Amino acid sequence: MLELKNINFxxxxxxxxxxxxxxxxxxxxxxxxxxxxxxNGSGKSSLAxxxxxxxxxxxxxxxxxxxxxxxxxxxxxxxLDIGYAFQQPxxxxxxxxxxxxxxxxxxxxxxxxxxxxLMDVGLCxxxxxxREVDKSLxxxxxxxxxxxxxxxxxxxxAIFDEPEAGIxxxxxxxxxxxxxxxxxKKDTTLVIISHQERILNLADKVILMQSGEVKEITDKDKVLxxxxxxxxxxxxxxxxxxGAGKNVKCDR
Amino acid sequence: xxxxxxxxxxxxxxxxxxxxxxxxxxxxxxxGESRKTTKNIDIVTKTDKPGIDVIxxxxxxxxxxxxxxxxxxxxxxxxVYNSFFVGENCDVVIVAGCGIHNSGCAKTQHDGIHDxxxxxxxxxxxxxxxxxxxxxxxxxxxxxKTTFEVEDGGFVELEMVQIKGVDNTIRDTEVTLHKxxxxxxxxxxxxxxxxxxxxxxxxxxxxxxxxxQIISRSVAQGNSSQKYHFNxxxxxxxKGHTQCDAIIMDNAKVVSIPEISAFNxxxxxxxxxxxxxxxxxxxIKLMSLGLTEKEAEETILEGFLK
Ligand SMILES: Nc1ncnc2c1ncn2[C@@H]1O[C@H](COP(=O)(O)OP(=O)(O)OP(=O)(O)O)[C@@H](O)[C@H]1O
Ligand SMILES: [Mg+2]
Numbered sequence: 399m400l401e402l403k404n405i406n407f408x409x410x411x412x413x414x415x416x417x418x419x420x421x422x423x424x425x426x427x428x429x430x431x432x433x434x435x436x437x438n439g440s441g442k443s444s445l446a447x448x449x450x451x452x453x454x455x456x457x458x459x460x461x462x463x464x465x466x467x468x469x470x471x472x473x474x475x476x477x478l479d480i481g482y483a484f485q486q487p488x489x490x491x492x493x494x495x496x497x498x499x500x501x502x503x504x505x506x507x508x509x510x511x512x513x514x515x516l517m518d519v520g521l522c523x524x525x526x527x528x529r530e531v532d533k534s535l536x537x538x539x540x541x542x543x544x545x546x547x548x549x550x551x552x553x554x555x556a557i558f559d560e561p562e563a564g565i566x567x568x569x570x571x572x573x574x575x576x577x578x579x580x581x582x583k584k585d586t587t588l589v590i591i592s593h594q595e596r597i598l599n600l601a602d603k604v605i606l607m608q609s610g611e612v613k614e615i616t617d618k619d620k621v622l623x624x625x626x627x628x629x630x631x632x633x634x635x636x637x638x639x640x641g642a643g644k645n646v647k648c649d650r
Numbered sequence: 651x652x653x654x655x656x657x658x659x660x661x662x663x664x665x666x667x668x669x670x671x672x673x674x675x676x677x678x679x680x681x682g683e684s685r686k687t688t689k690n691i692d693i694v695t696k697t698d699k700p701g702i703d704v705i706x707x708x709x710x711x712x713x714x715x716x717x718x719x720x721x722x723x724x725x726x727x728x729x730v731y732n733s734f735f736v737g738e739n740c741d742v743v744i745v746a747g748c749g750i751h752n753s754g755c756a757k758t759q760h761d762g763i764h765d766x767x768x769x770x771x772x773x774x775x776x777x778x779x780x781x782x783x784x785x786x787x788x789x790x791x792x793x794x795k796t797t798f799e800v801e802d803g804g805f806v807e808l809e810m811v812q813i814k815g816v817d818n819t820i821r822d823t824e825v826t827l828h829k830x831x832x833x834x835x836x837x838x839x840x841x842x843x844x845x846x847x848x849x850x851x852x853x854x855x856x857x858x859x860x861x862x863q864i865i866s867r868s869v870a871q872g873n874s875s876q877k878y879h880f881n882x883x884x885x886x887x888x889k890g891h892t893q894c895d896a897i898i899m900d901n902a903k904v905v906s907i908p909e910i911s912a913f914n915x916x917x918x919x920x921x922x923x924x925x926x927x928x929x930x931x932x933x934i935k936l937m938s939l940g941l942t943e944k945e946a947e948e949t950i951l952e953g954f955l956k
Contacts, residue, residue, distance in 0.1 A: 491953060492953030501940075
């Protein structure tokens with residue numbers, strides 16, 4: 399349903415041209431869950447922004463359901479039912495949570511439907527509906543409202559950028575279930591940028607990024623076993639008195 | 651008689667459709683148009699200068715007074731002095747709006763000079779809306795001067811709204827607070843084209859435990875310019891907080907001059923002022939929800955000024 403062909407993305411900086419994404423080729427199938435993972439700065443958010451139209455690729459093409467959308471604006475892509483939940487959501491003075499959900503919803507949502515969306519992200523609807531989406535919200539609250547605004551849209555392709563960041567364990571459990579339900583009931587293809595095992599567990603495919611490139615596309619078992627191996631190695635090296643395993647990196 | 655234009659102006663500046671509920675005094679083109687008093691609220695024409703005295707008896711609760719002004723003749727300069735005497739223990743809403751419909755090419759100007767005396771423990775909500783319209787090239791000028799003297803324990807909420815329409819405005823507001831008195835000023839302004847707006851607010855906190863809050867939100871578009879000078883003076887143990895927040899667009903200019911002056915070591919005064927463009931992240935977020943860039947911008951401004 400989504401095809402990225404030879405995507406390159408460079409930005410001009412004071413120090414010259416920097417290549418952020420390098421020759422990305424990806425083929426995402428209908429109704430699957432993809433998890434993108436990889437170290438900080440590897441280009442995950444940039445890739446998401448390329449798909450949403452926030453960044454324009456320097457070269458390459460983006461095909462969505464057979465249509466070349468490379469030159470489509472953000473709005474046009476949104477109208478094709480592509481959505482993106484920001485890693486760092488912006489705030490709005492004077493815009494209430496219910497207003498934002500209303501803007502996000504294609505068809506008029508009644509009160510209980512709006513409540514449901516908020517409950518899906520673990521927020522008690524009556525406490526938040528009339529709050530403004532401004533700086534008075536805590537980081538986790540803002541993040542959950544951001545996610546709710548994307549869930550409310552009923553999309554064909556939904557991208558969530560580190561949805562777990564700042565969200566407590568209890569709400570997170572709920573969120574993982576919501577993703578699953580979204581995918582099952584609404585036939586939404588999900589792309590979730592995450593480092594979380596619980597999210598990785600939902601994945602049909604895991605896309606591993608490194609230094610602006612897709613390093614590997616694999617299944618979750620492989621990634622999960624690698625994570626546990628790295629964790630073990632890390633614990634060992636930390637506790638090994640003889641200094642063995644000194645070279646094992648604990649950077650997860 | 652009020653015609654369709656008058657009614658539209660009334661609706662905009664006073665949120666009223668025909669004639670208001672409660673006491674009112676409608677002034678049209680420099681003359682009294684109609685008036686109604688109630689058992690607790692009397693309205694008397696001044697004898698020494700144009701204007702009225704509004705006298706509200708002590709213990710008047712849940713009543714309102716509307717004093718809208720309509721200017722629909724071109725080339726008119728209307729100066730009016732209105733005095734409000736609010737007794738003790740009242741809870742009232744006062745709505746003073748001015749609407750100009752200038753379809754001619756001469757300047758139409760309204761200078762409303764309002765002074766309020768708010769008695770002990772009274773709560774007054776004062777709403778002032780300014781609105782100008784008309785196809786003519788004549789300028790629409792509004793220069794309101796408002797002073798408040800708030801007695802012990804009084805609480806005044808001042809809401810001032812001016813969205814487009816007025817070409818030139820200089821607004822002076824002065825509030826004096828006595829013991830335990832409180833004021834909240836909310837100002838909302840949008841200018842565009844070549845409009846100019848200036849707002850000067852001074853709050854004098856004379857009494858012990860008085861407190862003041864000024865919340866100003868404005869949007870400057872086109873070639874318009876805005877100037878703010880908010881001054882909080884603490885002469886006693888008191889608390890004051892000013893938030894001045896402006897969105898600047900196109901070729902507009904915004905000048906914000908903060909001033910806080912403490913003459914007592916128990917005065918706590920804060921001034922926050924910010925001027926900036928709409929954050930591009932905000933526009934991008936709303937576009938990703940399906941709005942066009944223009945719709946996104948309008949949604950952000952509408953929320954900001956709500
Ligand atoms: N607009 C930009 N201008 C300059 N550099 C950029 C820009 N956008 C991204 N970068 C750089 O590109 C690299 C990839 O950034 P990106 O935000 O995509 O990383 P990420 O994988 O999402 O990281 P994280 O896990 O920390 O969220 C980083 O080095 C970042 O500094
Ligand atoms: Mg990122």
